[in-house]
Amino acid sequence: MANRFKSTLFLVIVLLALASFSVTWAQEATPDAVAAEDMNLRYGAPVEGTIGGGGSKFNEIWTLETASADRIMVRAERTSGNLLPDVSILSPTGDVLNGSYGTDSTSAAAQIADFTLPSAGTFQVVVQRADGEGGTTAGDYTLVVTALATGADNPNNVAVVGPVDYNAPLEGEITPTHWRQLYTFTAPAADLLHIAARRTHGTLIPTVEVLDANGTSLATGYPSSTDDFAEIVYTNLPSAGQYTLVVTRESGFTGNTTGGYELLVELLGSGEGSPLLEGSAGTLDYDTLVEGEITDARWYQDWQLVTDGSDTITIRAERPTDGDVSETGNLEMEVVLLGGSGQEIRRGYLSTTGADAVIDHLALANPGTYTVRVARVSGQGGETTGLYNLTVMLEGSGVGSPELADPSGVVEVGTPVDGEVTNERWSDSWTFAGEAGQVLDIVVERTDGTLFPYIDLRDANGQTLRTGYPDPTRDRVAMMATTIPAAGQYLIVVYRDRGQDGDTEGTYTLRVTPTQ
Incomplete structure (x- = not known):
């Protein structure tokens, strides 16, 4: 038996040396069955072959070219005759890397269930009958090589799929040939984000990760207890710049789940210096109510106040009393008075009612331009949003005011x-x-x-x-x-x-x- 196997391998190597085939990468396949004269294999595309009786043809050699060190399954199955199939994988130099060592328990199929190729390259898949040249069985068969996972450095797994925008969900699909999917986004500041990948179909157990421009991992969202989503509840980016999101499956290269997903990057709070926080919401006049809105993107708003004297003022920010919460929001706010250099002069904290914040009877030190800031409680990391009304009430004109002149x-x-x-x-x-x-x-x-x-x-x-x-x-x-x-x-x-x-x-x- 051993002598027959050695003879068979020798003949296979000779045939390989003589064979000259056109080669296509396995992952570029279409799932159509190919004729026997096209001896190139493509992932997921079954091919048909024939092993003749007697000594006429006891094996067939197929070529598999890969772009990376992939995980594969190889299966040959009899479709006619009494063929007892055997299948093996040979290296580019003709060495046997793995084999089925005969048929399975049905005697109708031979399978290499899970094998990781040592590298990218051109490999041969040999289908032969049991006992090789000395065997007596014959018949038709189908052969299919299935990718369980392309290598981590495979072009599919390192190329960027595309950009992702804040608060704009997109859909993707994890497959064995593309189990690691990359998206890029540019943050205008050190933003606070929530990132989630949710399964939409299939068996996918997703994970999600954020990388900085150097490829360093900043945060990872692992599968939930239900295995259908992964999330990074909060991640505060270190600065403005470009970042990469990685959506993959649990266990990555060695994982086996596949399926569709929805990816969502939510902006929870813009970072200081973000264009979304810049600019004035408007100019304030005494005793005139203005309306504003706090959102996750703009968690504070600045208003300009110009005074002609060292006035005494009261500043009140409050949630609207009319309208449903679904319309007005749940904003919990603070109000801050800033000086000409942006320094904080006074802060009014959220009242015990949770509906307003007041700076009461503040005497300004000088006439000039001030900033009134309405911000949500906890700032960038706060969780409330909604509408507000803002009023600056003149309690008493200050020295130098033309009203007193x-x-x-x-x-x-x-x-x-x-x-x-x-x-x-x-x-x-x-x-x-x-x-x-x-x-x-x-x-x-x-x-x-x-x-x-x-x-x-x-x-x-x-x-x-x-x-x-x-x-x-x-x-x-x-x-x-x-x-x-x-x-x-x-x-x-x-x-x-x-x-x-x-x-x-x-x-x-x-x-x-x-x-x-």
């Missing part, structure tokens, strides 16, 4: 005038031409609102000569029997309790009368 008019003895104190103009002034030695009663009475009034008499240089304090009722203030020291222009200033930081507003009547 000019008098409202002239007041004369015996002629009352009406005025109003507001947050914008919390100090209202009137000019008065005084005469030396005049003795006057100066009285202010609230006519509407909540005004808690005070009055000052000031000279032309703005120096306070006398202050009038409110009555216990807090709706009236009087300076009785006030003597004018010299002829000239004076200011009577009506203002509210606590001035710029006060809370009251309202209308009033001012009377200047001779003291009786």
Whole structure:
């Protein structure tokens, strides 16, 4: 028996040396059966052959060319006659690499169930009858070489399939000849991502991995307990740049699952410096509500606020009270005031209601341009999104504000005038031409609102000569029997309790009368 096998191998090697075949890579196959005179094998494409009776033809030699060290299965099966098939794989130099060593238990087929080729190259698959030249069986057969996995360095497994975009699902399919699939994406910043690959059909047990530009693994998503999806729940990219996503199957080269998948890269939070976070959402005016929206891509929005004075302001950001949550979102927010250099001045945190954030009664240090930022709680890594309303309320104009600069008019003895104190103009002034030695009663009475009034008499240089304090009722203030020291222009200033930081507003009547 051993002598017959050696003789057979010798004849096979001789035949190989004499044979000259046109060669096509196995993985470029179409699944059509080929005629016996075309002795090239292609993965998954059955071929037909015949082993003759007696000594006429006891084997046939087929050529298999591979681009990598693939995992393969080889099966020869009788289709007619009494052929007892045997199959073996020979190296490019004619050495036997593996064989079926006879038929299986049915005696109708011979199989090499799982063999990894040592390298890329041209190999021979030999189908012969049992006992080779000395055998007596004959018949037709089919031969098929099945790829279980192409090599990791196979062109299929290293070429990029294409680009993937944020929040745009795409579909692919893992096969034995393409079990490692690469996608590229360019991140504009150090973005926070969620990445998932979900099986859509077949037996695929997927895994997913992120590589940096140098091919270093940054994060891996392993199969779930149900084996139908793999995800990277959170991965924070280190910087802007190009990255690669790898979708493959569990165990990779040695794995056996195949099937379709859906790949989704979700942007959970744009990184600082992302174009998605740049630019102003708009300009703010006092006491004017504006609307904004926080998304995963734009998890904060900046608004510009320009002030003419060192004003006292309140900033409120809140979720809309009308509309369903499905429309308005679940945003939990903070509000931040930034200075001209981007430095944080004050932060308003989420209230206990979870629906708003407030910076209350903040006195600005200087006039100028400020940034009001509305951001979600936990910033880039936060999980809430939705609509918001933003209002900057002027609580009191600051020193230098033009609203406080000019008098409202002239007041004369015996002629009352009406005025109003507001947050914008919390100090209202009137000019008065005084005469030396005049003795006057100066009285202010609230006519509407909540005004808690005070009055000052000031000279032309703005120096306070006398202050009038409110009555216990807090709706009236009087300076009785006030003597004018010299002829000239004076200011009577009506203002509210606590001035710029006060809370009251309202209308009033001012009377200047001779003291009786």
